[in-house]
Amino acid sequence: MHATQSLCPVCLRRLEAAYEEDGDGAVYLTRTCPQHGRFSALVWPARDAVPSLCSFDQWHVVKTPSYPERPQTGTDKGCPYDCGLCPSHAQHTCHGLLELTLACNLACPLCYADAGGQAPPPDPSRETVSGQLKRLLEASGRCNVQFSGGEPTLRADLPDLVREAKALGFPLVQVNTNGVLLGRDPELAQRLAEAGLDSVYLQWDSLDPERLAVLRGTRVPNLLELKERAVEHCARAGLGVVFVATVVAGVNETELGDLLRDAVRRGPVVRGLHVQPASFFGRSPCGLMSSRRFTLAHVMQAFCDQAPEWVHGTDFHPPHCEHSLCSFNAVYARVGSGLKSEREGMDKAMGGGMAVAAAEGSRIAKAYTARLWARPSQDAGRGDGAGADCCGEGPQDAFSQFLVARSADRRFTLSGMAFQDALSVDVERLRGCCIHIVRPDGRLVPFCCQNMTSIAGHALYPGRLDPAHDLAPDRSGDAPV
Amino acid sequence: MLNREKNFKPDHGKWICGRCHVPLEQLKVQALYLQGAFDVTLPRCPKCGMTLVPESLATGKMVEAEGLLEDK
Numbered sequence: 001m002h003a004t005q006s007l008c009p010v011c012l013r014r015l016e017a018a019y020e021e022d023g024d025g026a027v028y029l030t031r032t033c034p035q036h037g038r039f040s041a042l043v044w045p046a047r048d049a050v051p052s053l054c055s056f057d058q059w060h061v062v063k064t065p066s067y068p069e070r071p072q073t074g075t076d077k078g079c080p081y082d083c084g085l086c087p088s089h090a091q092h093t094c095h096g097l098l099e100l101t102l103a104c105n106l107a108c109p110l111c112y113a114d115a116g117g118q119a120p121p122p123d124p125s126r127e128t129v130s131g132q133l134k135r136l137l138e139a140s141g142r143c144n145v146q147f148s149g150g151e152p153t154l155r156a157d158l159p160d161l162v163r164e165a166k167a168l169g170f171p172l173v174q175v176n177t178n179g180v181l182l183g184r185d186p187e188l189a190q191r192l193a194e195a196g197l198d199s200v201y202l203q204w205d206s207l208d209p210e211r212l213a214v215l216r217g218t219r220v221p222n223l224l225e226l227k228e229r230a231v232e233h234c235a236r237a238g239l240g241v242v243f244v245a246t247v248v249a250g251v252n253e254t255e256l257g258d259l260l261r262d263a264v265r266r267g268p269v270v271r272g273l274h275v276q277p278a279s280f281f282g283r284s285p286c287g288l289m290s291s292r293r294f295t296l297a298h299v300m301q302a303f304c305d306q307a308p309e310w311v312h313g314t315d316f317h318p319p320h321c322e323h324s325l326c327s328f329n330a331v332y333a334r335v336g337s338g339l340k341s342e343r344e345g346m347d348k349a350m351g352g353g354m355a356v357a358a359a360e361g362s363r364i365a366k367a368y369t370a371r372l373w374a375r376p377s378q379d380a381g382r383g384d385g386a387g388a389d390c391c392g393e394g395p396q397d398a399f400s401q402f403l404v405a406r407s408a409d410r411r412f413t414l415s416g417m418a419f420q421d422a423l424s425v426d427v428e429r430l431r432g433c434c435i436h437i438v439r440p441d442g443r444l445v446p447f448c449c450q451n452m453t454s455i456a457g458h459a460l461y462p463g464r465l466d467p468a469h470d471l472a473p474d475r476s477g478d479a480p481v
Numbered sequence: 482m483l484n485r486e487k488n489f490k491p492d493h494g495k496w497i498c499g500r501c502h503v504p505l506e507q508l509k510v511q512a513l514y515l516q517g518a519f520d521v522t523l524p525r526c527p528k529c530g531m532t533l534v535p536e537s538l539a540t541g542k543m544v545e546a547e548g549l550l551e552d553k
Contacts, residue, residue, distance in 0.1 A: 364551055371548060397489070398519040399542035403549070 001027065001057075007080075008033035009289075009422035012454050014078065017426070019043065019056075027056045029426060041423040042293040043325065050297045052304040052313030059297075060324045063432070065090035066359035070139050072443055080430045080452075080460065084443040085139070092362040093140035093444060094321050094369070094434035097176075098132050100124065100161070101150035102465055105180050106223075108216045109285040110246060110278060112419070112451045113464070115150040121465045124440050129161055135442035137168055144172040144369055146201060153181040153188065159195035166196035172370035174199040176244075178216070182233055183226030189237035198374040199271070200234050202227065204243035206252045207262055214251050214285065235269035240374045242271050242413075248278045248286065249294040256299065257306025264339060264412060271373050272413030275299050279419035281453040289423070289455065296328055296418045303414065310339040311414070321358070321365035323429040327417040331372075334410045342411070362434055372413050420448040422455065440465060488522040492535045498526035505533055512543070517550050 006017035006029060017031035024046035032038040044056035053059075073084030083089075101123040104116030124132070136143070145165050152158055152175055165173045175192065179202050182188050189200075206212045209224050216223060234241045243263050247253050256275065263273045277294040278284065303311040310332065318324035332339035420429060425448065433446035445461055452460035488507055496505045505524035510532055512519040524533040534543065 367548055368551070397542075398521055399538075399546050402517065402519065402546050403542060 004029075005079075005427035006031045006039075007422060007425050007427075007452075007460075008036050009039055009455050010036040012422065012452070012458065012460055014080075014427065021056070022046070024048065025055065029424060039423060042295060043424065044297050045295060045301075050301040052301055053297055053316070054313070059318050061318050061320055061361075063091075063320070063358045063361060065432075066092055066357060066362065068092070068139065072139060079427050080425075080446070080449045083445040083449050083461065085436065085446075088431065089433075089446075090431045091322065091358045091434045093136070093143045093436045094362050094365045095144045095146055095436070096136040096140060096170075096444070097146045097148050097435065097437045097447065098129060098136075099148050099150065099437065099464060100129065100152040100155050100158070103154050104149065104151040104178075105154065105220065106151070106178050106216055107219050108178075108283070110215050110248070110283065112279065112282040113148075113150060114282040120150065123155060124465060126157055126160070128440050130164060132438045132440065132442060133161075133165055133168055133170075136438050136444070137170070139442075139444055140436070142169050142171055144174065144366055145170045146174045146176050148176040151178055151180070153177050159191045159197075162192055162195040162197045171366070172198045172374055174201050174242075174373065176201040176203075177230075178203045178223075179227040179230035180220055180223070182230035183228070186229075186233050186236075189230070189233040189239055193237035193239050197239060198370070199240040199242060200230075201242050201244055201274075202230065202234075203246070204259070204263075204273075205245050205247075206255055207258060208252075208255070211252050211255070215246060215248065231266060231269060235267070239269075240271045241269055242373050243273045245273065245275050246278050247275055247294060247299060249292040249298075253294060253298070253302060254306070256302045260303065260307050260310070260414065264334070265337070268334070268410070270412075272415060274413075275416040277416070277418055279421040279448075279451075280423065281419075281421050281448075281451045293424070296325070296416055299416045300328055310341075312341065315341040315414075319365065320361035322434045323426075323432040325418065325426070326420075326429055326433070328415060330414045332412045332414065334412055339412055358432070365434065372411055419451070422452060425452065437464075489524075489535055489538050491524050491533060492537050496524055496533055498529060498531055500531065501526055501528040503528055514547055514550055517546065519546070 001019040001021055003018050006015055008015055015031040015033055017029055019027055020030050021027050026042060026046040027044040028040045029043050030040040067087060068085045068089055071085055071087040073082050073086045075086045075088050076082050079088060102113060102115045102120040107116040147161060162173055173196060175197060177200060204227060205215050212224055220226065231241055245259055260273055263270045277299055280291065300316050304313050315330040316328045319327045319329060331342045333342050420426065430446050430449055433448065435447040436444040437447055437450040438444055450461050450464060490507065498505060503526060506527050507522050508525040510521060510523050510525060512521060
């Protein structure tokens with residue numbers, strides 16, 4: 001169907017690859033390593049498995065590439081071994097991620113960063129993080145920032161780092177957290193809000209304690225209760241919360257409808273539900289080769305099946321920023337206690353099928369996320385139109401009325417992102433990635449490159465918190481790991 | 482469609498149409514963007530219809546509304 005390049009999941013060498021369709025319409029990414037043989041990963045399920053969705057071919061947005069204005073590495077060994085970003089990278093930064101620690105108060109069986117071990121490396125110093133933020137600003141401008149880890153709330157200076165990021169002018173500053181400390185300490189959310197935090201990216205995988213334990217372990221027995229308290233504390237502090245569910249086939253894929261209904265029920269503090277089918281890098285309870293592939297299309301179909309009262313296949317669309325196979329998005333209006341799709345007219349909004357400049361897709365995605373994932377305004381839930389009349393000049397004009405009627409507070413996003421592991425990796429997708437991890441030395445590495453590990457657990461970009469670590473080893477030739 | 486209007490006057494100064502050489506008047510116009518229609522009163526040339534969008538509106542409420550009509 002379509003030629004690209006991929007990696008061998010055993011030795012991580014680059015290989016020619018192709019998307020191939022079988023007789024049932026299922027699409028696989030396949031390639032053959034001269035040393036380790038043929039590998040294939042399901043990318044889009046057979047037609048009868050996803051009856052509510054369009055075909056693989058139709059799930060596509062054409063983008064014209066936008067290259068880094070200030071590349072920090074050269075093009076030497078070729079993608080994906082030169083990341084930093086190199087001059088060939090085809091998309092700007094939408095989200096810059098800073099890993100503040102590899103310490104964690106959970107020890108999840110599933111952890112991309114393989115964090116929470118007995119002896120994590122030292123946290124990057126305050127000066128290092130300051131340098132990373134400045135480097136991100138120089139390289140990528142005012143993109144959105146996410147503090148991640150490990151568990152970033154374990155750092156006592158987190159509010160100071162949030163304050164620093166906001167002072168540099170980053171429009172959305174978000175913390176990616178398991179919610180344990182936000183649940184235990186009622187004041188933490190308030191301190192972060194006062195520092196300028198906009199949004200909490202809250203790990204929220206299951207409403208069932210047993211399923212939660214499969215994914216998140218048992219180190220914190222009352223984990224679900226603490227997460228619920230964290231949501232309450234964030235609401236009180238005025239922080240926006242995005243629920244993030246990692247989905248593993250056989251564990252929680254039948255729970256997506258319930259997760260959606262629960263997220264909506266909790267009100268405007270929850271800005272959206274973001275679903276990530278589990279990728280197999282770092283630490284995982286299931287093997288890379290033996291696990292059933294749960295694709296983005298499976299996630300979308302599951303929502304159609306499990307929440308048919310709100311969700312339909314036509315609600316979803318591919319992204320205009322990252323590669324089409326990396327994510328999906330749907331926007332709903334909160335109407336009464338339910339949701340109503342706002343998809344109508346959106347195709348036209350994005351050019352009606354015309355090629356989109358990657359830079360424009362990036363601009364829109366950044367603004368969209370900043371607007372819809374940030375804290376709800378003080379006027380959330382007001383229906384009298386008074387909230388938008390900032391000038392207090394009497395009757396509402398049409399723009400103000402519209403802003404109230406369609407305000408971000410009344411919208412709910414349902415989105416998903418499929419990270420690439422060593423089996424599903426497509427070099428073209430890596431090159432179009434807009435989510436970049438800022439390494440301690442200031443290099444920007446696409447999220448899936450930074451987390452990529454081979455079957456044996458060898459990292460493509462090792463030493464994630466070590467500023468002195470070399471660039472990715474050369475695997476572009478024939479030298480296997 | 483929304484039709485409660487409000488008068489958006491120029492941010493400063495008196496404006497004259499460069500083509501017709503007549504002063505702009507506050508006239509009702511309809512701004513269309515994607516599936517949205519907005520009835521507002523803006524400075525407009527009574528002869529040729531050239532309309533001035535005051536900077537404060539263009540960079541304020543108008544850009545916010547535009548953002549809400551767009552999607553990721």
